[in-house]
Amino acid sequence: MENLAFDAVKDLCTELGADITLVQGAGGNVSFKHENDFWIKASGTWLADANRSAIFVHLDLKKVLAGVEAGTNDFTSAIIENIGLRPSIETSLHAILPQAVVVHVHSIHSLSWVVRTKGKEQVAERLNGLNWAWVEYVRPGLPLTRVIQAILKEKPETDILLLANHGVFVAAETAAAASDLLNEVERRLLPPAQPSRQLDQTKIDALAKMLPHGCRLPANPMVNLLGQDPRFTELAITGSLYPDNVVFIGPSFTSVAPSDAQALENALSVTPFCTIIEGMGVVLASNCSESVEAQLECLVLLCPTLPDITELKYLSNNQVAELLNWDEEKLRQALDKSRQAAKKGN
Numbered sequence: 001m002e003n004l005a006f007d008a009v010k011d012l013c014t015e016l017g018a019d020i021t022l023v024q025g026a027g028g029n030v031s032f033k034h035e036n037d038f039w040i041k042a043s044g045t046w047l048a049d050a051n052r053s054a055i056f057v058h059l060d061l062k063k064v065l066a067g068v069e070a071g072t073n074d075f076t077s078a079i080i081e082n083i084g085l086r087p088s089i090e091t092s093l094h095a096i097l098p099q100a101v102v103v104h105v106h107s108i109h110s111l112s113w114v115v116r117t118k119g120k121e122q123v124a125e126r127l128n129g130l131n132w133a134w135v136e137y138v139r140p141g142l143p144l145t146r147v148i149q150a151i152l153k154e155k156p157e158t159d160i161l162l163l164a165n166h167g168v169f170v171a172a173e174t175a176a177a178a179s180d181l182l183n184e185v186e187r188r189l190l191p192p193a194q195p196s197r198q199l200d201q202t203k204i205d206a207l208a209k210m211l212p213h214g215c216r217l218p219a220n221p222m223v224n225l226l227g228q229d230p231r232f233t234e235l236a237i238t239g240s241l242y243p244d245n246v247v248f249i250g251p252s253f254t255s256v257a258p259s260d261a262q263a264l265e266n267a268l269s270v271t272p273f274c275t276i277i278e279g280m281g282v283v284l285a286s287n288c289s290e291s292v293e294a295q296l297e298c299l300v301l302l303c304p305t306l307p308d309i310t311e312l313k314y315l316s317n318n319q320v321a322e323l324l325n326w327d328e329e330k331l332r333q334a335l336d337k338s339r340q341a342a343k344k345g346n
């Protein structure tokens, strides 16, 4: 019974991980509880890999909850089966939710609203009647868990959490019920599309001819719209709207003029090893990782759903620095680098 339920969770992970509008790269996480057994996605692994490799860390739920009470975010001592990976940075939050299946994604539909200054009111109109709660932005990990503990104390029936500048959590007793709930939230949060440019292939062809040695164009041609639509360029280089943008793309995503070879060389030699070429598209250096590319895809899906920049709330410099200086996020970046190196070695 427990195995069947867990298999259904893994199938759900594979399904979610294959949908870029829900999960981008190593983002998002899923957990499953059965009595005192607690499985959660390991940090840095991809949900899409759930049925082909070990992505779950098996933990002792009581020990994790005791750790949360004691104020730790290191759950190494609660690991039952060691697969050589650390549990997700969101472990404490998954643990305190009482439901058996907890799903967290940075879906385009949820991001589109949670990055807006009036996001809370706009979400309230759309999720009316559901057991949802709005969570103001705090750094993921224990600080976020503490805020959600307080919400659950007030409203224990909550099974949907909309996290400002971050994403969405849904919780249910089975994988099927969690999937249904997520679908319902996604359906209600479908954002209206703003007018945007059509992809211009002639500009991509021109960009291909001027590529510096060893560089490439994005695997998904649509990513080039980040350069071709001036509104998208502005949205992308103004700052970060959510943590994974900070962690993988970094605090300084740039755009360069097509004629400025020096600026292009400079931009490609530092994180995120890719840059926007104004009016044309996006160029990636050879060491630009798959996670960065997944984040670029996320941005280009998000941009057409975003309102004017004045209606958006970007993460502050302090919030960005807090993420970049946090050891857990440094670990995620290191895991991404080693994943990329292993791919190259294959």
Ligand SMILES: [Zn+2]
Pocket: 028, 104, 105, 106, 140, 166, 167
């Ligand atoms: Zn997250």
